[in-house]
Every structure is written in C-alpha cells, then in structure tokens.
Amino acid sequence: MTESSPKAPKLRSRAWFDNPDNIDMTSLYLERYLNFGLSLEELRSGKPIIGIAQTGSDLSPCNRHHIVLAERVREGIREAGGIALEIPVHPIQETGKRPTAGLDRNLAYIGLVEALYGYPIDGVVLTTGCDKTTPALLMAAATVNIPAIALSVGPMLNGWFKGERTGSGTIVWKGRELMAKGELDEEGFIKLVASSAPSTGYCNTMGTATTMNSLAEALGMMLPGSAAIPAPYRDRQECAWRTGKRIVDMVHEDLKPSDIMTLDAFHNAIVVNSAIGGSTNAPIHLAAIARHVGVDLPLTDWQRLGHKVPLLVNLQPAGEYLGEDYYRAGGVPAVVGQLIAQGLIAENAMTVNGKTMGENCRDAVIEDEKVIRPYDQPLVKDAGFIVLSGNLFDSAIMKTSVISNEFRERYLSNPDDPDAFEGPAVVFDGPEDYHARIDDPATGITPETLLFMRGAGPIGYPGAAEVVNMRAPSYLISAGVTALPCIGDGRQSGTSGSPSILNASPEAAAMGGLAILKTGDRVRIDLRKGTANMLVSDEELAARRAALEAAGGYAYPPSQTPWQEIQRERVGQLSAGAILEGAEKYQ
Ligand code: FES
Ligand code: MG
Numbered sequence: 001m002t003e004s005s006p007k008a009p010k011l012r013s014r015a016w017f018d019n020p021d022n023i024d025m026t027s028l029y030l031e032r033y034l035n036f037g038l039s040l041e042e043l044r045s046g047k048p049i050i051g052i053a054q055t056g057s058d059l060s061p062c063n064r065h066h067i068v069l070a071e072r073v074r075e076g077i078r079e080a081g082g083i084a085l086e087i088p089v090h091p092i093q094e095t096g097k098r099p100t101a102g103l104d105r106n107l108a109y110i111g112l113v114e115a116l117y118g119y120p121i122d123g124v125v126l127t128t129g130c131d132k133t134t135p136a137l138l139m140a141a142a143t144v145n146i147p148a149i150a151l152s153v154g155p156m157l158n159g160w161f162k163g164e165r166t167g168s169g170t171i172v173w174k175g176r177e178l179m180a181k182g183e184l185d186e187e188g189f190i191k192l193v194a195s196s197a198p199s200t201g202y203c204n205t206m207g208t209a210t211t212m213n214s215l216a217e218a219l220g221m222m223l224p225g226s227a228a229i230p231a232p233y234r235d236r237q238e239c240a241w242r243t244g245k246r247i248v249d250m251v252h253e254d255l256k257p258s259d260i261m262t263l264d265a266f267h268n269a270i271v272v273n274s275a276i277g278g279s280t281n282a283p284i285h286l287a288a289i290a291r292h293v294g295v296d297l298p299l300t301d302w303q304r305l306g307h308k309v310p311l312l313v314n315l316q317p318a319g320e321y322l323g324e325d326y327y328r329a330g331g332v333p334a335v336v337g338q339l340i341a342q343g344l345i346a347e348n349a350m351t352v353n354g355k356t357m358g359e360n361c362r363d364a365v366i367e368d369e370k371v372i373r374p375y376d377q378p379l380v381k382d383a384g385f386i387v388l389s390g391n392l393f394d395s396a397i398m399k400t401s402v403i404s405n406e407f408r409e410r411y412l413s414n415p416d417d418p419d420a421f422e423g424p425a426v427v428f429d430g431p432e433d434y435h436a437r438i439d440d441p442a443t444g445i446t447p448e449t450l451l452f453m454r455g456a457g458p459i460g461y462p463g464a465a466e467v468v469n470m471r472a473p474s475y476l477i478s479a480g481v482t483a484l485p486c487i488g489d490g491r492q493s494g495t496s497g498s499p500s501i502l503n504a505s506p507e508a509a510a511m512g513g514l515a516i517l518k519t520g521d522r523v524r525i526d527l528r529k530g531t532a533n534m535l536v537s538d539e540e541l542a543a544r545r546a547a548l549e550a551a552g553g554y555a556y557p558p559s560q561t562p563w564q565e566i567q568r569e570r571v572g573q574l575s576a577g578a579i580l581e582g583a584e585k586y587q
Contacts, residue, residue, distance in 0.1 A: 011251070012146070013049040013120035029120070038083065048082045048122040048251040050244070053112055053140075055133045056153070059091040062130035062202040062209065065153050065231045069240040073125050073151065076244020082251070084244070087115050087124075094131045094208070099560075102463030102491065105132035105139075105288075106571070106580050107563055112140035113586070121146065123251040125243055126221075129153035129202045131494070134212035135285035138221060139579070141257045142293035143586055147250040148257050149352045150222040151243045152213040154231035155204045155323030159196035166196040167205035167316035169493055173469070177482060180474040201231030204323035206315040208494035211278035212285060217332045218272040219289075220260040220351035224360040228331030230324050250352060261293045264346035267305055268336075268357060271344050274309035274384035275335050277318040277401050279494025280502050283385065288577030291584045299387055299395050299575050303530075306384030311401045312338060312373045318401050319379055321371045329371035333364035338375040388525070390533040391541065392487070392513040393504035395575045398527070403499040407483050410447070412527070419528035421485065422535070423448040427519045430455040430557075431467040439473050447481045450523050454514040456490025457507025458571045458578045460556040462564040464507075466493045468500045485525065487532070489514055491574070501525065501532065505575035508554045515554040516544040 016029040030043055052073055056066030074084040090108040094101045116124060126137035128150045141148035159166035175192050178184040184192065202209035210228075217227040223243060229236045266286060273282050283302050290297035312335055314321050330337075339345045340362055347358025366372045373379060383401035403412070411421040426449050428434040434453060437443045445451070451470045458464045468488035472481050486500040489507035506512035513534070517523075522535040534541070548554065559565040570580040 011046065011048055011122045013122050014046070016120035017043050018046070042083060048248055049120055050077045050082045050084050050247050050251070051087045051116060051119075051121040051124040052084055053089050053124055053126050053137055054086050055089045055092070055127045055129060055137070057088075057091050059096070060093045060130060060133070062093060063127065063133055063153050065200040066127040066129065069151065069153065069237065070127070072237050072240035073244035076241040076246075077248055080245040080248035082248035085121070087112070087121075089133070089137070092130060092132045092136065099461060100463045100465045101132050102458070102465065102578075103564065103567055104463070105136045106567060106578075108133070108136040109139045110580065110583070112137060113143050116140060116144040116146060123147035123247045125247050126150040127153065128213055128216060129209060131208035131212065131281065134209070134216055135288055138216060138219075138261075138289045139292045142261060142289055143583070145256050145258050145587060147247065147255055148221070149243055149247045149250060150216045151240055152216070152222060152227050152229070154201050154229045154233070154236045155210055156197055156201035157199040157230055157232060158204055158322040158324045159198050161192055161195040165316070165320065165322050166192065167322050168196040168203040169207050170205045170317045171196045173317075173471075176471060177477060180471065180477045199232050201323075205317060206277050206279070206313065206494065208279040208281040210315070210323060210326070211273065211276065211282050211494055214276050214332050215269045215273060215278065215282060215286065218269045218336065219265045220349055220357060221257070223353055224351065225331055225333050228323065228327040230327055233327075246353065249354075253354065255350075255352070255354065258293055260350050260352065261289065261295065262349060263295050263297070264349045266290050266295055266297050267301070268345050268349055270302055270306045271309050271339055272332070272335060274306040274401075275311065275339060276313040277311045277315065277383060280385070280397060280399050280492050281494055283397060284491070284503060284574050284578055287575070288579045291577050291579055292587070294584075294587055299397070302385045302397065303387045307386060308382055309339070309344065309384050310375065310378030311380040311383035312375065312378055314371050314373065314379055325368065325371045329368040330364060330366050333361045334366045334372050336361035337364035338366070342375055386527055386530060388501060388530050388532045390513075390531045392517065392523070392532045392534055393489070394506060394512070396487070396501050396504040396532065398499065398501045400499075400527075404483060407499050411485060420524065420526040422522055422524035423450045423485075425450050425452050425517055425519055425521045425523050425534075427452040427454065427517055428470070430461060431465060434467070434470055438470065439475070441475065443473070445473050445476065445484070447476060447484075450485045450487060450525075452514065452517060453486065453488030453490055454508035454517070455554070455556050456488055457504070457509055458574060459568050460507055460509030460554070461490060462559065462568050464491050464574060464578060466491045468492045468502045503574040505573035507573065509556050510573065511545070511549070511553055516541055516548060518544075
C-alpha cells in the first residue's frame with residue numbers, strides 16, 4: 001500500500017506539519033525542523049516520519065553499535081520513502097549502572113513514551129540489545145501503539161580462552177569459584193573475564209539480552225531470523241537496512257503493536273523461552289510489556305505453558321555454545337520450527353513482516369543439531385519455570401533447566417521425597433551483608449543450609465538487584481560443595497547457572513513473608529507441589545509480623561536520587577512486571 005492508497009490512514013505527523021486550522025503552529029513546527037536540515041518540500045510531502053529510538057551511546061557499550069547501524073536504518077527508511085529522526089533514549093547498561101540497571105527500565109520507558117507521544121512520529125524503530133533496553137522499548141511502543149519494529153544490535157562474537165569458549169557473564173561465576181578455590185589470581189581472573197567480550201554487541205550467552213531479543217522475535221516484533229545475528233556480521237547491517245525499509249510500509253499498513261503483541265504472541269514467547277533456556281528476567285519483562293499492551297498474562301501461565309517444554313538450545317549457561325553458534329544453527333526460526341511441528345505455537349500470530357509466525361517459521365530447518373537440538377533429542381526435558389508459593393511469598397520462580405547433577409544428587413535424590421528438600425535458613429539483608437559475611441565461619445553455613453537474600457526487591461534495593469545467586473562460602477567450595485539453594489526477593493543474572501528461587505513477591509520491603517524469616521528457621525521447598533514454606537507455627541509468624549510492623553516495618557536504605565524515590569513510590573512487585581503502577585492505563 002502506498003500513501004495515496006484510499007485505505008492508508010492519515011499520518012499523525014500531519015497534525016504538526018499540515019494543519020490548515022492552525023497555521024501559526026504549523027509554521028513554527030516547520031521552521032524548527034527545517035533548521036534540522038530537512039527541506040520544506042520533504043516536510044510537506046506527506047512522507048511518514050520514522051523515529052529511530054537510539055539506545056546506543058558511550059555509556060551503553062552493549063548497544064553502542066546501534067550508532068553505526070542507525071545509518072543503515074536511515075538509508076532503508078529513505079529508500080522506502082520515509083523521513084528518519086533519531087530519538088535518544090535514556091542510557092541503560094546492565095553491569096555498569098549503580099545500584100542496579102533495574103531502576104532504568106521504567107525510566108527509559110517513561111521517557112520514550114513522552115518522546116513518541118509528544119513529537120511528530122508516525123512509526124518507530126526500536127534499537128534493542130542489553131537486557132533492559134528491549135523490554136523498555138517494547139513497553140513504550142505498546143503504550144503509544146504506533147507502528148513499531150525492533151532491531152536487535154546482536155550478540156558479541158564468541159569469546160575464547162585457551163581453546164575454550166568463554167561466555168560473557170557466565171565466566172564470572174566460574175572465575176569466582178576458581179578464585180575462591182585459590183586456582184586463579186586477580187590478574188588471571190580479569191584476563192579470563194575480558195576474553196569473553198571480544199567485540200561490539202551484547203552478552204554472547206543465553207543471558208537476559210539474548211533471551212529478550214529472541215522473545216521480541218517470538219512476539220513477532222522483529223524481522224524473522226534477525227534476533228541472533230552477531231553484531232559485527234555484515235548480515236546485521238543488511239538487517240538494519242531491511243528494518244528501516246519495512247517500518248515505512250508498516251506505517252502505510254497501520255500495523256500496530258496491539259495487532260502483533262496479542263495473547264497468542266505472549267504464549268508463543270513463553271514456549272520459546274523454555275526451548276531456548278531463557279532468563280528468569282523474562283517473566284518480569286513479558287508481564288510488563290503485556291500489561292502495557294492490555295494483555296492479561298498471569299505468572300502461572302509460565303508453568304502451565306512453559307514447564308513441559310524441553311530445552312533445545314545448547315547455549316551457556318545451561319549448555320556449551322555461544323551467540324555465533326546460535327545464529328549459524330538457525331536462530332529463533334529454527335527453534336520455533338521445532339515447536340510448530342509439536343503444535344506448541346499459535347501459528348496465526350501476526351508479525352512485523354506482515355506474515356504470520358507459522359508462515360515465517362514452519363519450514364525453518366536446524367543447520368547444526370549440536371547447537372539447536374531437534375525436539376526429540378533435547379538437552380533437558382521439562383525445561384521451563386516452576387512457580388512456587390507458600391508462607392515465604394505469594395509467588396517466586398525457579399529455572400529448572402540449570403539444576404546441576406551435583407545439586408540434584410544433594411537435594412533432590414531422597415527416594416521417598418524426590419522433589420523436595422529442607423534445611424535451616426541463613427538470611428542476608430541485601431548484597432552488602434552477603435559480601436561481608438559469606439566467608440565468615442561464624443555465619444554458620446553448612447552443606448544443609450538454604451541461603452536467603454532479602455531487601456533486594458523493586459522497593460528494597462530500588463529496581464531489584466541481580467543478587468539472589470549466591471556462591472557457597474570458600475570453605476565449602478574447597479570441600480566440593482559449590483551450589484547451595486538460594487532464595488530471594490531480588491533477581492538473578494540470566495547468565496548465571498544457579499538453581500535459585502527468585503523474584504519472590506511480595507518482597508521483604510513490602511512485608512512479604514521473607515521479612516519475618518529468621519536465620520535458623522527450617523524451610524521446606526517442594527518442587528512437585530510448588531510450595532515454599534518456613535516450618536514455623538502460624539502463631540509465631542503472626543507475632544513476628546506484629547512486632548516488625550510495630551517497629552516500622554522491614555528497614556531498607558534511603559533513596560540516593562530523586563528517581564529512586566519516585567520509583568519506590570510507584571513500582572509494583574516483580575510478579576506483576578515491576579511497572580510503575582497506574583502507567584498501564586495510558587494506552
Ligand atoms: Fe549488556 Fe549483558 S551486560 S548485554
Ligand atoms: Mg543481566
């Protein structure tokens with residue numbers, strides 16, 4: 001369809017540049033954008049104006065390559081008859097932001113909503129990449145609901161050290177175990193970690209970045225086959241150009257986020273997340289996107305639809321390979337193709353290229369079965385998340401695909417009680433407390449201990465910190481005990497292979513059950529029943545709660561910035577996407 005087609009909608013940018021009822025304002029809008037370098041003829045031509053929501057910057061190295069890619073996007077937009085305007089997005093860098101980048105997703109979201117709503121933008125290219133950038137931009141596109149297409153920056157090239165693949169993020173967890181054992185000094189540790197990041201791009205493991213970009217494609221918001229293309233590959237440049245071309249057509253077709261991100265699309269994303277071994281941050285971000293596009297996606301859908309799906313993608317941390325291998329093996333379409341053959345995908349879900357998920361992926365083949373397994377030869381069966389509840393929290397999730405054999409043997413091998421374990425709790429109040437006491441024998445950690453992290457949720461550690469995956473104390477690691485069960489109200493890095501129980505909601509700071517847990521309490525986790533309980537009487541728990549409430553509630557550190565304060569006043573719990581409550585009504 002072209003702009004002269006009778007079905008083409010009136011472009012919203014015409015309200016700025018072609019408004020006969022308000023010629024004063026039209027002249028003001030025109031003169032200032034002329035100042036930017038566009039001609040009067042272009043601005044009066046009726047061409048769609050396309051925003052490029054730019055997340056790349058010097059502060060955001062994972063996404064910085066988008067500065068280069070945006071040039072190709074512009075050329076694609078121009079080729080298709082559009083006008084490109086770049087929109088700076090509040091920077092988010094997962095590992096560099098203190099206290100946590102969890103604070104920044106909602107801030108980038110709210111900033112981009114204002115820009116897209118308040119300026120003459122007809123459609124938008126969302127430059128996604130580092131963990132929170134992808135959900136922040138999809139949330140904003142969902143709210144403003146103008147035609148939108150995501151462009152992943154792509155993962156870094158594979159990391160290598162002494163002939164072995166080193167994956168970003170994941171290598172840190174390995175390295176810190178080697179250091180704790182005394183097998184690596186500080187300089188060796190830094191060299192090992194640096195080897196995992198050999199080029200521009202985001203984490204090359206199946207961390208939150210690869211997860212969320214794969215899910216953006218599974219939701220239908222990215223050109224098919226594009227999520228996995230490594231950042232430096234020439235295919236990535238070509239994809240940027242094609243993305244720019246396509247968004248102009250999407251504006252003419254009026255193909256909006258609400259046409260694409262339907263309930264079926266979210267269900268597809270949940271199924272894909274299990275098959276790729278996606279991050280435990282995915283339920284938080286998908287819940288947030290769903291709420292902003294008006295789709296009801298309860299946390300229990302993750303277990304109902306996702307738990308029985310096997311792990312097919314052999315990427316670190318659950319497996320052995322990295323981003324380049326994932327792309328060469330066929331990326332998201334190859335995975336979706338396997339799932340379609342099992343009837344697990346809603347094939348009619350629409351995607352940004354104007355075709356359905358079924359049309360795009362039905363015939364996709366796996367190019368390397370070591371990296372993407374056929375459905376009947378999975379790495380792990382039942383690889384999705386388990387949703388737990390009890391007197392510790394209303395909900396929390398566990399990623400079962402990363403449970404190691406060591407963990408299984410120690411905690412899940414009692415023949416009379418195979419899916420349950422219990423032990424005494426050791427409780428840490430925030431990551432600083434954990435770092436100060438983890439290696440101190442006086443903390444009293446034994447191989448039976450369950451480690452708890454609280455005060456790390458969206459209010460307590462504003463934004464929710466990725467700190468629930470805790471290593472065992474050095475003295476236990478030396479004795480061969482590397483993984484203790486970890487439970488908490490914070491998040492966990494998607495690059496971590498730790499079998500933790502995460503995202504506990506409500507958090508301690510909102511007076512969830514974790515607030516009244518004490519070190520020494522016995523705790524029982526039953527994965528089959530989906531329960532997590534302190535084995536403490538209801539009377540005792542009620543008395544503890546009353547005492548804590550009388551003392552002013554669970555204490556957490558004061559806010560250090562205005563945004564921390566605003567976020568703490570408005571943010572919801574992780575189980576509901578940790579969005580700014582109330583923002584979802586502005587669709
Ligand atoms: Fe940015 Fe992993 S830290 S992608
Ligand atoms: Mg992360």
